[in-house]
Amino acid sequence: MKNSQPAVPVQLVGSAYERGFLQSKFVGHDAVTSAIEFRLDQNRGVYSNLSVRKYLEQQWDFAQQHCVEELAEMVGVADGFGIDTRRLFDFLHMGIVKNLNTSVLGGDGCSTWAVSLPGIGPAVGKNRDFMGEHAGLQTVFLHQNSAWPNGQRMLCVGSFGAPGAYSSGVNSDGLTIVDTQVATSDYGVGWLRYFLMTRILNGFHDVNSALDYIKSVPHAGGGSLILSDTTGKMAAVDLGHKSISISERLGGWVARTNHFEAGSVPNRDNGIPIDADSIERKKSLIAGLEEKDRSIARVIALMASHTKNGEEGLCCHGGLGDTRTLSGAIYLCKSRKLYFTNGNPCVGNWLEYSV
Numbered sequence: 001m002k003n004s005q006p007a008v009p010v011q012l013v014g015s016a017y018e019r020g021f022l023q024s025k026f027v028g029h030d031a032v033t034s035a036i037e038f039r040l041d042q043n044r045g046v047y048s049n050l051s052v053r054k055y056l057e058q059q060w061d062f063a064q065q066h067c068v069e070e071l072a073e074m075v076g077v078a079d080g081f082g083i084d085t086r087r088l089f090d091f092l093h094m095g096i097v098k099n100l101n102t103s104v105l106g107g108d109g110c111s112t113w114a115v116s117l118p119g120i121g122p123a124v125g126k127n128r129d130f131m132g133e134h135a136g137l138q139t140v141f142l143h144q145n146s147a148w149p150n151g152q153r154m155l156c157v158g159s160f161g162a163p164g165a166y167s168s169g170v171n172s173d174g175l176t177i178v179d180t181q182v183a184t185s186d187y188g189v190g191w192l193r194y195f196l197m198t199r200i201l202n203g204f205h206d207v208n209s210a211l212d213y214i215k216s217v218p219h220a221g222g223g224s225l226i227l228s229d230t231t232g233k234m235a236a237v238d239l240g241h242k243s244i245s246i247s248e249r250l251g252g253w254v255a256r257t258n259h260f261e262a263g264s265v266p267n268r269d270n271g272i273p274i275d276a277d278s279i280e281r282k283k284s285l286i287a288g289l290e291e292k293d294r295s296i297a298r299v300i301a302l303m304a305s306h307t308k309n310g311e312e313g314l315c316c317h318g319g320l321g322d323t324r325t326l327s328g329a330i331y332l333c334k335s336r337k338l339y340f341t342n343g344n345p346c347v348g349n350w351l352e353y354s355v
Contacts, residue, residue, distance in 0.1 A: 002287075004351060007353055009139075009140040010140065020078075021077070039094060041090065049100075067199070071195070073163040074163045079280060089326040092162065095181050111127040112255065113125050113126075114228040114234040114254050115252075115299070123232075123333070124170075125331070127328050133343070139160060140340055142355070144204070151172065154172070155171075155336075157327065165194065168197075177210075178329070178331075182224055183267055186317075188218070191264060193220070207227050210281075211246060215244070222240075226255075236255075236256055245264040279297060281312045283311075284302075284305065285320035288302035288305075300350075327340060327342050328341045334353040
């Protein structure tokens with residue numbers, strides 16, 4: 001990409017616990033703990049609900065049995081920053097917990113896509129719309145573990161204070177994954193999406209093997225995944241607990257925002273309508289991906305777009321504490337590269353990372 005600057009990710013090397021603990025060596029502890037505690041305190045009433053507490057207990061038991069490595073990394077993060085382990089576990093479930101309570105809106109969201117670019121191959125992108133206080137905690141991590149086969153590595157956009165692929169990532173085989181938050185009425189006990197994304201990146205080599213695994217395990221529900229690999233295979237996965245919906249393509253494009261389409265996993269059915277912003281953003285996203293000019297420059301322009309002339313843009317601005325676009329990420333599967341802007345994509349300060 002023209003005008004991108006080479007950059008070095010935060011290096012996390014070792015076992016799952018060690019990689020989690022190492023985060024605390026790269027950033028001030030107060031910024032991390034205050035951001036997490038602020039959100040937990042803000043939603044104290046939701047977390048004190050007896051049915052929510054019971055659900056989180058069941059999730060904890062599930063994670064101890066099935067998500068051993070992912071949970072170990074989370075414990076390392078908690079120990080490094082001096083955060084109570086169960087408080088951090090609760091925080092990672094906030095998207096689910098807020099939507100288990102019918103009186104609380106989800107709020108956070110993202111725009112994601114995968115597209116085949118002429119001369120470049122499959123590219124996967126994400127505008128990360130997230131909590132404003134996480135702007136200063138966002139970074140790019142390179143994970144390495146000598147126990148992983150064939151020198152496997154994973155490059156992840158995430159946040160200090162959260163483990164693994166908390167937003168997106170690519171591994172050294174070129175398998176790439178990004179996610180969006182979607183509220184559903186179909187929640188249950190199973191894999192938390194962030195733990196699942198980390199397992200996929202450090203355990204699988206292509207879309208087909210990743211999809212086989214996704215189909216074989218229970219999910220907590222909520223959210224969509226987009227995956228692609230070096231072959232050009234791409235898939236969008238809508239996650240529920242009782243059901244999942246998978247759309248697969250070879251070439252072309254796939255896209256997701258913050259709602260499930262009719263016939264997929266059910267949206268939250270508590271009387272709160274699907275977010276109109278999500279529907280309009282997806283229309284804009286599809287229109288951009290269907291243009292004949294499929295270039296990185298065009299993709300960047302799409303990610304940097306603002307609402308005008310009745311068309312919803314993808315680049316969202318807001319104040320501290322508000323949901324806004326914290327970053328833009330473009331992964332190139334064949335070259336295992338990440339182009340990343342830590343801030344609104346319209347500003348255009350793109351950095352280049354490599355697995």
